[in-house]
Amino acid sequence: MKTSDLSELAVRNLKESLLRNSLTTVGISVGVASLVAMLALGIGLQRLASRRLKASGLFDTVVVTSRRDLRSFSREQEMSGPAPAESPALDEPARQKMEKLANVMEAYPDIRFITELRYQDKAHLTMVSGLPTSSRSNDAFDSMQGAFFSSPTAAEVILQKSFAEELLGRTRRLGDNDAPLADIAKPLLGQELVMRYSERVENLAGGEAAQSPPSDEENREASYSIVSHRLPLKIVGVTDLDPESMRGQFRARVFLPLQLAQDLHVLQAGNVRDTTRAFSRTPQYATVAVKVKRARDVPAVEDAIRKMGFNTLSIVDATRSMRQFFAILDLFLGIFGSLALAVASIGIINTLVMAILERRREIGIMKAIGASDSDVKRLFFAEAGVMGVAGGAFGVVLGWTIGRLINIGTNIYLKRQSFPPEQIWATPWWLVGGAIAFALVVSLLSGLYPAARAAGLDPVEALRYE
């Protein structure tokens, strides 16, 4: 029999016992729906986690420090390469060189300093750091109140929520519910904050050193002056999350545009150490953050930077173990989802075996007028397949709807907790196709026994059956 005839006959046979076959199909749908819902949740959570991790900037960033920086002197990995005293300086040319490495998006210096900020004539002391424009995509700014810096050199500032609370004189007690970010940001946005800072101005030994030959540089006496400044800054944003979560105690609570921070030549913690060493006019950096295109490019970039003679630090293994965790989670969710489908497949077997009993005579007639065993077998097979595909398609829709509803519910909850909405449910196309195909395979397997039994019926016996 032709496939088109086969499917046509299968559909019309299914329509004959509409209620029973619909119930069986609904059974498959529920199985597929639970499978789809479970896997969609697993995939959605995985995507959410990797999106968050990606946005956190932890996994595509290599932090570069100079080997001259003795803070990390005892670490094992730094034993190779040049000795600290002979290693290159982490200065502007080095930064530019890193930026030209393959797969590197940008390399920016880390400017941070502790200083005093005045708000309404009250002084507050905190860590300030410069933020590159690319940080705009950091997830810390997803739920930010206000706006990101208008330009890389704008005299603007973004506050971390805890510092904003401090400015407003609010102190948080343990166990207190977080005040909504909007309430804290409202009185501050657009206000002025005055930053006091110390600019580092180099003295080149009474001006004579400028004319001295470069060979003398080693022995030249160097010094710099510290000049105090005041800079009014406009508060443009208040952020809830911490864009610098990996910096531990060095975390800043006030952020300036990076270019502005660089141009201020603020005296930095490392500068005191530098005075023991000859220095040039080119800026030197304590650390440079190198952003790579994809997390998997990190090892190669790290390698290249180490060859340049710098220390590197990155977190890359976490994504691998996270993927492993989600692979296991998906597997278990899939198994639970499949259980429902297994129950549904028993439903198919039952329906088809019942259909054989009911249609025994019909099978006899078909055989008497020339249907072969394989015609009969394929007909029952096709019926199982049609139920499988219909159940699968309906199940995907059902599962998707369940996912949507739960997602909406979750987002209502998140909103109440003043978190940004999230997409925790993902139904990629391969899952849709895969679920329908899986339902079809399960149905066909369930149809094997009934179909073989129908095909094996003796036509004379079957015709005698009333």
Next chain:
Amino acid sequence: MGETLIRAVDGISLEIAKGEFVALLGPSGSGKSSLLNLMAGLDRPTSGSILVEGRNISELSRNELAQYRLKAVGMVFQSFNLIASMNVIENVELPMRFAEIDRGDRDRLAREALQRVGLSGRLRHRPAELSGGEQQRTALARALINRPQLLLADEPTGNLDSQTGMEIMDLIGEFNDSLGMTVVMVTHERSLAERYAGRMVFLADGKLVGDQANVRAVPVQKRRR
């Protein structure tokens, strides 16, 4: 099974020529239907052979037997054996689906066959909506559809009143006559056999007890009233 071996058909030797109209007669349980099922390829003999146009159908595989039933044999039954969920034209088309004939040809051939049995007006009716005679006409159209050379009829008039039965028998006689089909009909109505069959074979307890040419069969021309 396995308790008592019933010899439904026992040691029968019978030769039927092409184009003959043979009636198998005998009381209930005499083995007429079993013999017909053997000829139809629905059943297999435990021993012996059934030769159809030189081919021993008792040695065919299940698949070859299905092909034989599909192409070489047309069957009609006492209880019509139409598929209840299909309408008239679908029932007639069904063997052509198994024969993988194209949809367009199927429709045309089914209409022709239904016209031949005088049932053009009720193509979309289901069997339950038809009279017994109309159902048997549908079954006849279905039996003709693949143009078989052998028509096997198992008490084709058993469920019909005598008038309708005669109409069906006229049709069968006409197929025998005009299409040259070989007809083997099981019946227990001797009068019918005498009127239509050219040869009468008598069975009892699975054995052949009589085989005679029927000279009194009414010629086709005279049957047409």
